[in-house]
Amino acid sequence: MQKAVFPIQSHADITKAISFMHTNYTKALEEKKPLRVVIDQKQDDRSTAQNRLYWMWLGQIEKKNGTHKDQLHFEFKKKFLVFIYRRDDQEFAETCKAIAMLKQNECEEYRVIAEQVIRLCSTTKLNVKQMTEYLNYVHDFTVTKLGIHLTVPDDLKWCWIE
Known part of the structure; x- marks a missing residue:
């Protein structure tokens, strides 16, 4: 599975991220590679x-x-x-x-x-x-x-x- 990044700027963005997790959860379990969720604040480097x-x-x-x-x-x-x-x-x-x-x-x-x-x-x-x-x-x-x-x-x- 490819890495997915969801910048959260509104409640709609939260919905997209949760939807992605729901959609990919079962597939990830079947592959015995559970999803990993990381939440942080974006910082310019x-x-x-x-x-x-x-x-x-x-x-x-x-x-x-x-x-x-x-x-x-x-x-x-x-x-x-x-x-x-x-x-x-x-x-x-x-x-x-x-x-x-x-x-x-x-x-x-x-x-x-x-x-x-x-x-x-x-x-x-x-x-x-x-x-x-x-x-x-x-x-x-x-x-x-x-x-x-x-x-x-x-x-x-x-x-x-x-």
């Missing part, structure tokens, strides 16, 4: 609300100072995301330590390897709390260092303030 806000901000910064969004993304990852990963992921921290050794030894590959690691870092792997922290760093840097005021639509105000 990082990949929708926080990510949308982040890329909107990058667009705002690009319009103000002319730096392309992709370049801004790379620079913010280098400045803030690597810090979060290094702090929260022991394996990543060890990788950074090894790369730092290349820098100390004035190895030519240092820059290439460091840039590749930064490119491989992704905000998609952050949890909501980490992404909130990242958004705060980006916002504060943009306002204080670049002098650019970032706007936040009402529907996204909840997703970045700790």
Whole structure:
């Protein structure tokens, strides 16, 4: 049986969910796979609300100072995301330590390897709390260092303030 999700916004939606359970209950018992019902509140995750806000901000910064969004993304990852990963992921921290050794030894590959690691870092792997922290760093840097005021639509105000 396929997974069924019923967003409940009215009593009619409740009726649809109950009807689905009635219809599929017998079949589920015959297959010896009873139905499982999970009830929770829908929450936007990082990949929708926080990510949308982040890329909107990058667009705002690009319009103000002319730096392309992709370049801004790379620079913010280098400045803030690597810090979060290094702090929260022991394996990543060890990788950074090894790369730092290349820098100390004035190895030519240092820059290439460091840039590749930064490119491989992704905000998609952050949890909501980490992404909130990242958004705060980006916002504060943009306002204080670049002098650019970032706007936040009402529907996204909840997703970045700790």
